[in-house]
Amino acid sequence: MGTVLPKMKDVAALAGVSIKTVSRVLNNEPHVQHAVRERVQAAVTELGYVPSKSARSLRGSRSYSINMMCHSSRSNYVNTIQFGAVIACQQRGYQLTISLIDTVEEKSATDFRDELKILMARSSPDGVILVAPFADDPVVLQVFDELAIPVARIGPSLGPEGRVRVGINEREAAFEVTTHLLELGHTRIGFVRGLENQAVTEERFQGYKAALLEKGLKPDAKHVRKGRFDFRSGVRAAEKLLALEPAVTAIFASNDDMAAGVMMLANRQGVKVPEDLSIVGFDDSEIAENMWPTLTTVRQPLQQLGEVAALKLIETLGQSVPPVIPPTILPHKMIVRQSTAKVRTPV
Amino acid sequence: MGTVLPKMKDVAALAGVSIKTVSRVLNNEPHVQHAVRERVQAAVTELGYVPSKSARSLRGSRSYSINMMCHSSRSNYVNTIQFGAVIACQQRGYQLTISLIDTVEEKSATDFRDELKILMARSSPDGVILVAPFADDPVVLQVFDELAIPVARIGPSLGPEGRVRVGINEREAAFEVTTHLLELGHTRIGFVRGLENQAVTEERFQGYKAALLEKGLKPDAKHVRKGRFDFRSGVRAAEKLLALEPAVTAIFASNDDMAAGVMMLANRQGVKVPEDLSIVGFDDSEIAENMWPTLTTVRQPLQQLGEVAALKLIETLGQSVPPVIPPTILPHKMIVRQSTAKVRTPV
DNA sequence: CTGAAAGCGCTTACAG
DNA sequence: CTGAAAGCGCTTACAG
Numbered sequence: 097m098g099t100v101l102p103k104m105k106d107v108a109a110l111a112g113v114s115i116k117t118v119s120r121v122l123n124n125e126p127h128v129q130h131a132v133r134e135r136v137q138a139a140v141t142e143l144g145y146v147p148s149k150s151a152r153s154l155r156g157s158r159s160y161s162i163n164m165m166c167h168s169s170r171s172n173y174v175n176t177i178q179f180g181a182v183i184a185c186q187q188r189g190y191q192l193t194i195s196l197i198d199t200v201e202e203k204s205a206t207d208f209r210d211e212l213k214i215l216m217a218r219s220s221p222d223g224v225i226l227v228a229p230f231a232d233d234p235v236v237l238q239v240f241d242e243l244a245i246p247v248a249r250i251g252p253s254l255g256p257e258g259r260v261r262v263g264i265n266e267r268e269a270a271f272e273v274t275t276h277l278l279e280l281g282h283t284r285i286g287f288v289r290g291l292e293n294q295a296v297t298e299e300r301f302q303g304y305k306a307a308l309l310e311k312g313l314k315p316d317a318k319h320v321r322k323g324r325f326d327f328r329s330g331v332r333a334a335e336k337l338l339a340l341e342p343a344v345t346a347i348f349a350s351n352d353d354m355a356a357g358v359m360m361l362a363n364r365q366g367v368k369v370p371e372d373l374s375i376v377g378f379d380d381s382e383i384a385e386n387m388w389p390t391l392t393t394v395r396q397p398l399q400q401l402g403e404v405a406a407l408k409l410i411e412t413l414g415q416s417v418p419p420v421i422p423p424t425i426l427p428h429k430m431i432v433r434q435s436t437a438k439v440r441t442p443v
Numbered sequence: 444m445g446t447v448l449p450k451m452k453d454v455a456a457l458a459g460v461s462i463k464t465v466s467r468v469l470n471n472e473p474h475v476q477h478a479v480r481e482r483v484q485a486a487v488t489e490l491g492y493v494p495s496k497s498a499r500s501l502r503g504s505r506s507y508s509i510n511m512m513c514h515s516s517r518s519n520y521v522n523t524i525q526f527g528a529v530i531a532c533q534q535r536g537y538q539l540t541i542s543l544i545d546t547v548e549e550k551s552a553t554d555f556r557d558e559l560k561i562l563m564a565r566s567s568p569d570g571v572i573l574v575a576p577f578a579d580d581p582v583v584l585q586v587f588d589e590l591a592i593p594v595a596r597i598g599p600s601l602g603p604e605g606r607v608r609v610g611i612n613e614r615e616a617a618f619e620v621t622t623h624l625l626e627l628g629h630t631r632i633g634f635v636r637g638l639e640n641q642a643v644t645e646e647r648f649q650g651y652k653a654a655l656l657e658k659g660l661k662p663d664a665k666h667v668r669k670g671r672f673d674f675r676s677g678v679r680a681a682e683k684l685l686a687l688e689p690a691v692t693a694i695f696a697s698n699d700d701m702a703a704g705v706m707m708l709a710n711r712q713g714v715k716v717p718e719d720l721s722i723v724g725f726d727d728s729e730i731a732e733n734m735w736p737t738l739t740t741v742r743q744p745l746q747q748l749g750e751v752a753a754l755k756l757i758e759t760l761g762q763s764v765p766p767v768i769p770p771t772i773l774p775h776k777m778i779v780r781q782s783t784a785k786v787r788t789p790v
Numbered sequence: 791c792t793g794a795a796a797g798c799g800c801t802t803a804c805a806g
Numbered sequence: 807c808t809g810a811a812a813g814c815g816c817t818t819a820c821a822g
Contacts, residue, residue, distance in 0.1 A: 149506075151497075153497040153798095155818070159496075214491075327732075479807085479808085501815065502801040
């Protein structure tokens with residue numbers, strides 16, 4: 097296996113101390129003379145010593161790895177968060193591992209629990225990052241409680257405290273973007289919901305409703321369609337909303353993928369965007385700029401969400417008693433592009 | 444930390460054998476009586492025993508983890524391959540870890556080598572999966588040679604043998620899709636190249652050229668534009684190609700993201716697709732169906748590429764002397780959708 | 791502030 | 807075909 101890697105013993109020999117002292121320096125423990133500490137660090141650098149992960153995790157209790165649970169329906173959303181998580185893990189000397197699992201709904205709850213437990217026993221991560229569709233899942237959360245593995249949840253608006261939680265103010269963001277449409281004179285604003293098992297779906301809807309109500313408009317059930325956060329469901333929702341009499345003049349799709357579907361259908365039916373129809377999305381994923389016209393949307397700091405979740409999670413690992421952590425709310429931002437304009441014929 | 448996990452000792456006790464025998468059964472080693480083997484397996488199942496990864500990798504030489512090196516410019520291409528790799532790893536009891544690194548070009552070669560080595564020393568994977576832009580990189584390959592870490596390369600058409608290599612026949616695929624355009628009567632076919640540091644860029648171009656030559660057409664340098672495999676460069680290339688006199692009647696963008704850019708520009712300039720302009724892409728990524736009109740393209744079995752790369756890589760790990768492995772060529776498939784049609788005014 | 795001993799849970803030689 | 811002993815490279819108590 098190439099050259100033999102240096103071990104703690106070698107560092108200790110070079111620095112003229114015991115391996116225990118080397119260990120102390122490496123783990124930033126106190127009770128080491130400043131001069132000794134420096135000598136050890138110099139030896140580490142000189143030898144290019146990197147501690148063995150397996151030895152560390154066998155004897156100690158930590159594995160220095162963070163797992164991110166992913167569902168097979170991968171999206172730009174999850175991938176960007178993962179990207180942020182890798183950055184943070186790498187920076188902190190942790191390793192990000194990926195595991196793949198179906199949702200509870202796709203199999204029996206017992207099978208799901210067993211599968212999840214085996215997966216975690218095998219990888220024994222120090223912590224787990226949970227995103228949709230797992231961040232809200234009570235079965236998932238319960239399993240991690242039983243395994244005593246700390247989790248960081250990204251995005252969910254509901255659920256118990258005492259775990260790391262990172263997200264944006266979904267409701268307010270939806271409120272803002274709806275208000276943007278209202279201020280452009282739109283009154284018949286369609287709304288496309290997301291997956292019903294995710295809390296953000298209701299949160300964003302509440303923001304939409306609140307904005308209408310504040311302007312004295314009554315939310316109309318006909319204007320609200322179900323969706324599944326994917327392109328196709330955006331297309332289908334738009335079909336219905338544009339067929340209404342009178343049709344909507346704006347559509348707020350609760351993510352960008354669905355908004356892209358709405359735009360595609362509008363293009364196909366010859367409905368001009370933004371002249372005849374304004375469209376807004378949510379997430380500011382890559383696709384938002386890669387459609388024509390470009391999409392007005394809400395920027396979620398996805399990469400940062402991943403980073404902060406990983407960092408906060410790693411932070412809590414050191415503490416013996418996990419503190420009750422208030423959720424971290426990161427700033428969102430409305431990005432106005434070409435897909436929204438003043439309503440042509442106010443009613 | 445919750446309940447105490449069962450150890451090999453416990454399994455041995457329950458099965459009435461020594462731990463060595465349990466180890467033999469777990470590692471599928473020979474020299475165990477059938478009945479004993481079954482007894483051990485039953486005990487494993489009953490206790491829900493999962494071997495400790497850290498103990499295994501400390502004593503043995505394997506870490507049971509595969510690393511996938513990613514660049515910060517993440518794409519659907521890489522994400523889909525990663526998805527396949529996770530599936531295969533999980534199935535084989537391996538763990539997929541992700542690491543993030545810039546390319547050699549973005550820093551000094553020395554820094555790059557050091558960074559890569561530290562990264563690998565920390566995670567000590569049993570093998571590494573390399574995709575663009577690393578699969579072709581000589582510095583990367585050399586580092587892994589020095590570290591004696593086996594690699595599996597996805598996509599590259601060049602480079603030394605003796606490593607796992609998985610891909611499609613890029614040249615032939617490009618040939619087919621160009622021929623499709625030729626058979627529709629197109630003679631002025633634009634081509635958008637990809638990143639110049641990736642071998643596929645030249646491979647696909649060669650396929651394009653060969654198809655033209657076979658029909659007795661001379662490739663025209665004006666019809667070939669540089670690109671960077673992203674949406675924007677597709678837009679820019681299309682601007683040039685459509686401004687030609689006479690303009691091209693078809694454009695072959697060497698991936699789907701660039702084809703999407705081409706289509707966006709055509710839409711914006713009122714150039715009708717496919718009536719006035721046929722467009723083909725490459726990859727059959729998600730976006731190919733999520734544009735309008737839908738995109739004719741070449742399906743790369745991305746998920747399968749990831750799966751096969753991981754499986755082959757894991758396979759070679761058992762062998763003491765890594766055999767010379769012929770590259771695995773997976774079948775591609777041309778997917779004809781709405782973006783291609785007969786040329787309107789043959790010249 | 792520093793160190794010698796024990797041991798984490800496995801696998802690797804080595805016996806029988 | 808099966809097992810008792812040694813040891814992978816660290817960290818955890820425990821001494822001094």
